[in-house]
Amino acid sequence: MGEAYLFEAVGITKQFPGTKALDNVKLQVKKGEVHALCGENGAGKSTLMNIIGGLFPPTAGKLFFEGAEISPKNPRESQHIGIGFVHQELSLCPHLTAAENIYIGRLPHKGDRIDFKKLWEDADEVLSKFGANFSSRTQVADLTVSEQQLVEIAKSVSLNCKLLILDEPTSSLTDKETKKLFEVVKNLKKEGISILFISHRMPEIFAICDKVTVFKDGNYVCTMDTKDIVSDDIIRAMVGRELGNLYPPKSSKIEEDKEILRVENLSGNRFQNITFSLKKGEILGFAGLVGAGRSEIMRALCGIDPKTSGRVWLNGEEQRFKNYRDAVNKGICYLTEDRKTQGLFLEMSIKSNMTSANLKAVSKGIWLQEKLEKQLADTYVEQLAIKIAGIEYPISSLSGGNQQKCLLGKWLSIHPRLIIMDEPTRGIDVGAKSEIHNLLRKLAEEGVGVIIVSSELPEVMGVSDRILVIHEGKLAGEVGKEEVATEENIMRLASGESK
Amino acid sequence: MKKDNLIKRFFAQREANVLIITILAILVVQLIQPKFLNYNNIKSIMISVSTDGLMAIGLCVALILGGIELSVGGVAAMSCVISGYLCLQGWNIWAACGAAILAGIFVGLFNGLMISKVGLPPFIVTLGMQQLSRGVAYILTEGSPLSLSGYLPDEFRFMATGTVAGIPMLFLIFVVVAIIAHILLKHSNVCRSIFYVGSNEGAAKLSAINVDKVKISVYVTIALLSTVAGILSLGRFNVATPELSVGAETTAISAAVIGGTSFTGGVGSIFGTFLGIVLLKVVNSAMVMLNISVYWQDFVQGAILVLAVTMDYLANKKAGQPSMLQRLFGKKN
Numbered sequence: 052m053g054e055a056y057l058f059e060a061v062g063i064t065k066q067f068p069g070t071k072a073l074d075n076v077k078l079q080v081k082k083g084e085v086h087a088l089c090g091e092n093g094a095g096k097s098t099l100m101n102i103i104g105g106l107f108p109p110t111a112g113k114l115f116f117e118g119a120e121i122s123p124k125n126p127r128e129s130q131h132i133g134i135g136f137v138h139q140e141l142s143l144c145p146h147l148t149a150a151e152n153i154y155i156g157r158l159p160h161k162g163d164r165i166d167f168k169k170l171w172e173d174a175d176e177v178l179s180k181f182g183a184n185f186s187s188r189t190q191v192a193d194l195t196v197s198e199q200q201l202v203e204i205a206k207s208v209s210l211n212c213k214l215l216i217l218d219e220p221t222s223s224l225t226d227k228e229t230k231k232l233f234e235v236v237k238n239l240k241k242e243g244i245s246i247l248f249i250s251h252r253m254p255e256i257f258a259i260c261d262k263v264t265v266f267k268d269g270n271y272v273c274t275m276d277t278k279d280i281v282s283d284d285i286i287r288a289m290v291g292r293e294l295g296n297l298y299p300p301k302s303s304k305i306e307e308d309k310e311i312l313r314v315e316n317l318s319g320n321r322f323q324n325i326t327f328s329l330k331k332g333e334i335l336g337f338a339g340l341v342g343a344g345r346s347e348i349m350r351a352l353c354g355i356d357p358k359t360s361g362r363v364w365l366n367g368e369e370q371r372f373k374n375y376r377d378a379v380n381k382g383i384c385y386l387t388e389d390r391k392t393q394g395l396f397l398e399m400s401i402k403s404n405m406t407s408a409n410l411k412a413v414s415k416g417i418w419l420q421e422k423l424e425k426q427l428a429d430t431y432v433e434q435l436a437i438k439i440a441g442i443e444y445p446i447s448s449l450s451g452g453n454q455q456k457c458l459l460g461k462w463l464s465i466h467p468r469l470i471i472m473d474e475p476t477r478g479i480d481v482g483a484k485s486e487i488h489n490l491l492r493k494l495a496e497e498g499v500g501v502i503i504v505s506s507e508l509p510e511v512m513g514v515s516d517r518i519l520v521i522h523e524g525k526l527a528g529e530v531g532k533e534e535v536a537t538e539e540n541i542m543r544l545a546s547g548e549s550k
Numbered sequence: 551m552k553k554d555n556l557i558k559r560f561f562a563q564r565e566a567n568v569l570i571i572t573i574l575a576i577l578v579v580q581l582i583q584p585k586f587l588n589y590n591n592i593k594s595i596m597i598s599v600s601t602d603g604l605m606a607i608g609l610c611v612a613l614i615l616g617g618i619e620l621s622v623g624g625v626a627a628m629s630c631v632i633s634g635y636l637c638l639q640g641w642n643i644w645a646a647c648g649a650a651i652l653a654g655i656f657v658g659l660f661n662g663l664m665i666s667k668v669g670l671p672p673f674i675v676t677l678g679m680q681q682l683s684r685g686v687a688y689i690l691t692e693g694s695p696l697s698l699s700g701y702l703p704d705e706f707r708f709m710a711t712g713t714v715a716g717i718p719m720l721f722l723i724f725v726v727v728a729i730i731a732h733i734l735l736k737h738s739n740v741c742r743s744i745f746y747v748g749s750n751e752g753a754a755k756l757s758a759i760n761v762d763k764v765k766i767s768v769y770v771t772i773a774l775l776s777t778v779a780g781i782l783s784l785g786r787f788n789v790a791t792p793e794l795s796v797g798a799e800t801t802a803i804s805a806a807v808i809g810g811t812s813f814t815g816g817v818g819s820i821f822g823t824f825l826g827i828v829l830l831k832v833v834n835s836a837m838v839m840l841n842i843s844v845y846w847q848d849f850v851q852g853a854i855l856v857l858a859v860t861m862d863y864l865a866n867k868k869a870g871q872p873s874m875l876q877r878l879f880g881k882k883n
Contacts, residue, residue, distance in 0.1 A: 376760065379758040385756065387753075389752075399816060403745075407746055407757040
């Protein structure tokens with residue numbers, strides 16, 4: 052069966068202890084096709100990819116490749132069959148050169164010596180196919196994320212892969228790098244290589260994919276031709292309901308005369324002379340390219356990193372934070388963009404995660420009170436409608452959206468006067484995204500100051516009342532008030548083009 | 551129903567496994583060698599558990615913090631020698647102990663500052679301090695043990711060699727310290743921070759936890775525990791020797807790991823560590839009672855460590871929960 056398809060998965064079921072991650076799903080990819088796989092977090096995309104990649108076998112179901120049944124037992128076997136896998140978290144050896152990474156395990160050699168000349172020539176040739184402008188002798192650690200990705204892709208292609216799996220390849224790329232990646236994908240397609248593209252981002256799916264398959268809760272929903280549909284069709288299939296307006300309404304009652312936060316001439320490592328203010332009732336957005344210094348501004352503002360100069364007022368009172376604890380005690384909190392490595396205590400319980408910023412509130416003297424800890428966690432689990440099996444479970448068992456809500460609950464417990472959220476919905480599915488956006492709007496209406504930093508233009512435009520654009524550590528301009536917020540306006544400022 | 555749950559929960563814990571294995575080991579040895587469970591032997595096990603146990607508590611906390619502390623044995627030797635040396639120089643023994651404690655605090659502070667403020671890896675810093683502090687002991691003694699016969703007052707020696715109701719003082723001190731440490735670690739908010747830092751230092755920093763302060767306090771506390779162990783050893787042996795507690799750090803690490811403390815930080819308990827050190831010492835004593843050459847001790851200790859970790863791995867793998875090894879080498883989601 053399935054002669055027409057390069058790759059086919061039929062009736063795949065995967066049972067994990069306690070959960071059914073996949074239930075009788077299918078996936079069909081033609082030769083030279085760019086095929087998107089969509090679904091909320093926990094829909095089973097990664098599970099299927101791991102089965103195809105040979106990380107673990109399915110409980111039931113069959114895989115076909117070029118018409119023949121396959122059952123890869125490990126990543127090496129699937130590589131051998133012709134399946135390349137570029138993981139979201141890249142897996143290169145950082146201290147080796149790009150060339151050595153591409154030909155790892157099969158370095159060309161003369162006798163028992165590595166033939167470096169041939170190695171570098173071959174590697175340069177492969178890399179140049181993808182328009183790489185770095186030498187294959189560069190150490191991987193010195194490459195940017197997008198360049199490292201190229202190395203991974205080059206590695207798979209040089210192994211003669213016929214199906215290349217890209218797992219959320221754009222999640223840490225800038226817009227420019229993303230465009231470059233798309234060129235690479237198009238070239239691969241021309242060579243007849245099929246691409247399986249896993250992504251949350253609608254514009255990308257429509258930019259390069261021919262077909263899209265949607266999973267929901269471990270079930271197959273549908274496969275559609277991208278040329279016949281619009282993004283709402285995909286979203287509807289992913290969440291199983293109409294979403295209505297994606298973003299909450301803008302603020303109706305900004306109190307111009309009430310400043311929650313005022314920052315003057317704030318300078319620090321990688322940014323200079325930042326001046327702005329936040330009014331009561333509004334959500335202030337910070338846009339800019341990755342690395343423009345937005346997170347650094349926020350961290351210095353909170354006293355996490357030192358500032359070199361500048362003054363900060365909170366509710367009209369000048370503040371001098373010696374460290375982050377001072378800022379937290381005054382009601383300022385910062386939610387990191389890097390949830391997994393900077394935000395969560397992964398193996399610790401949901402409860403312990405939620406009380407981590409506010410141990411005093413759940414203690415009497417130096418003694419923790421379990422009752423108070425439970426109370427605090429339960430309060431915010433209920434208030435934020437966090438879906439959990441119990442507050443004693445490790446937080447790693449939750450989906451990205453629920454993890455983010457736990458972190459939000461953790462900080463709401465200090466009764467903040469200003470919440471700064473860096474990439475508030477990175478790696479979070481559509482449903483949870485709008486819940487978090489609505490929540491931020493509600494907080495702003497209750498008089499809490501809200502600042503968001505986001506690299507997703509639709510998000511920063513959809514959620515904020517006013518947007519400040521940062522370019523190379525400097526305030527490049529403001530949109531949303533006098534100037535209308537459009538993607539073009541923001542990008543012009545963010546890329547440093549003068550008006 | 552609720553009681554049922556409690557029993558279930560107890561057996562699901564790592565401590566229960568170690569406890570069961572320890573009891574089984576005792577029973578088996580007792581069957582082969584009926585003289586095993588007599589008062590003198592139990593007493594000698596209690597004594598041998600105590601000083602290594604104090605250092606094992608320290609290692610347990612260091613591992614929970616996500617660090618390691620290799621200087622415990624060196625610090626014990628240093629404080630033993632400093633207090634003994636000063637006593638021989640005519641100091642009052644308590645003043646001499648005070649000086650040893652100050653030296654211990656200094657090592658702890660140095661470790662803590664280098665690890666937190668300078669940012670050096672704990673392995674390197676404490677490895678250096680292990681040799682440095684033992685070096686102090688060698689310099690003061692010029693290599694040969696100093697005998698303190700007749701110099702140490704009775705009340706000092708009582709701390710290390712006396713018994714209360716038949717239980718050695720040394721063991722009582724250890725148990726009291728262990729209980730306090732256990733309760734603090736489980737139920738106090740200051741010690742909870744140690745788990746946060748060990749679990750994810752970056753996240754701890756962004757939770758407004760003073761990471762540097764936590765680290766410094768932990769390393770000072772560990773050095774203090776080792777100092778106490780050294781001073782008690784002086785009282786116990788009546789000799790100030792630079793060769794005291796050689797290799798104590800490996801025993802202490804084994805005890806902590808057998809008791810379920812994770813090498814990647816954020817997980818561990820003093821009770822488990824207590825059981826770990828008891829198990830190791832029971833096995834050592836059993837080998838003596840069974841007339842097995844002492845040269846087998848290291849071999850068996852290593853085997854127990856590997857066995858404990860493997861059992862934990864297999865048991866947790868079956869249950870579908872992350873085991874210690876998975877925590878050690880990163881999770882696969």
